[in-house]
Amino acid sequence: MKKLIPPYIRVLFIFFSVMGLMEYFIDSGNRPAFVKYPMVAVFLFVLLFLLIAIEVTLKAVNTITYTLLSDEEKAKLAHEDTLSLKEKSWYKNLMQRLTRTVPIEDEKQLLMDHDYDGIKELDNNLPPWWVYLFYACIIFAVIYLVRYEIMGAPDQEAELKSEMAQAKIEVAEYMKTAPDLMDEKTVTLLTDKADLDKGKTIFETNCAACHRADAGGQIGPNLTDDHWILGGGIKNIFHTITNGGRDGKGMIAWSKNGLKPKEIQAVASYVISLRGSNPKDPKAPDGEIWVDENAPAGTATK
Numbered sequence: 001m002k003k004l005i006p007p008y009i010r011v012l013f014i015f016f017s018v019m020g021l022m023e024y025f026i027d028s029g030n031r032p033a034f035v036k037y038p039m040v041a042v043f044l045f046v047l048l049f050l051l052i053a054i055e056v057t058l059k060a061v062n063t064i065t066y067t068l069l070s071d072e073e074k075a076k077l078a079h080e081d082t083l084s085l086k087e088k089s090w091y092k093n094l095m096q097r098l099t100r101t102v103p104i105e106d107e108k109q110l111l112m113d114h115d116y117d118g119i120k121e122l123d124n125n126l127p128p129w130w131v132y133l134f135y136a137c138i139i140f141a142v143i144y145l146v147r148y149e150i151m152g153a154p155d156q157e158a159e160l161k162s163e164m165a166q167a168k169i170e171v172a173e174y175m176k177t178a179p180d181l182m183d184e185k186t187v188t189l190l191t192d193k194a195d196l197d198k199g200k201t202i203f204e205t206n207c208a209a210c211h212r213a214d215a216g217g218q219i220g221p222n223l224t225d226d227h228w229i230l231g232g233g234i235k236n237i238f239h240t241i242t243n244g245g246r247d248g249k250g251m252i253a254w255s256k257n258g259l260k261p262k263e264i265q266a267v268a269s270y271v272i273s274l275r276g277s278n279p280k281d282p283k284a285p286d287g288e289i290w291v292d293e294n295a296p297a298g299t300a301t302k
Contacts, residue, residue: 007055015048099127182261184239190269199270202263206254215274217283220251224277229287236290237268 210220244253
């Protein structure tokens with residue numbers, strides 16, 4: 001008997017649909033679920049076996065049923081198989097239920113008195129699918145009106161603003177735990193000894209050549225006093241180390257020369273910890289005294 005969908009297509013469609021659903025709902029990371037979890041592979045193998053067995057069984061049942069038919073029933077079935085989709089009885093019945101059209105030979109019953117230059121009008125009923133869709137639109141409109149206009153539920157614009165505000169909060173929280181995305185706006189002062197020791201190691205490796213190991217200044221300025229060329233404080237120092245000093249004669253941009261934001265934060269915090277250490281023979285002050293506007297009145301902060 002003629003089939004609309006071949007058995008092998010049905011088997012493959014069902015099998016890969018189930019496999020796709022399992023991959024979607026099972027968290028297996030970067031590996032396929034049937035590779036990471038052997039039981040998934042076993043289940044898929046059993047499913048494929050069952051699908052094939054069902055198709056074989058159905059084919060056998062159809063074959064036996066066909067042999068039991070009379071010659072007249074076989075002829076009728078053969079005739080049905082030769083018909084196109086639109087000529088099949090089940091298709092005609094389905095379209096009749098969806099459209100409720102009147103056969104052409106019965107259209108005279110629907111003729112109206114309207115006549116425009118010989119063109120006559122039929123009084124056909126609206127297709128049921130169109131009527132049901134129209135009713136559904138009315139119901140949707142009533143629910144929408146009550147929900148958004150009467151009950152005051154948030155509309156799309158309000159939802160967007162709410163989601164944007166929440167996204168900013170989540171980004172800010174993420175930035176706190178993402179050191180490689182840190183900048184002078186989000187950097188914070190480190191005070192733990194382990195962080196300062198790390199900053200000291202980085203300073204002695206990269207900065208001592210210009211500022212001396214005790215930060216008293218040599219080619220570069222003294223980093224232990226209250227004078228700063230480009231501003232003190234963790235944010236200004238982080239910015240200077242990251243982007244470099246004055247054009248043509250200042251420090252290089254260490255962000256382009258091997259230091260990551262977390263490392264720059266550590267060395268900047270270490271530099272601030274050296275304030276007032278009074279190294280031997282310090283270099284004369286450079287720049288101006290920098291005062292932290294957020295610090296208590298009467299204090300100078302590096």
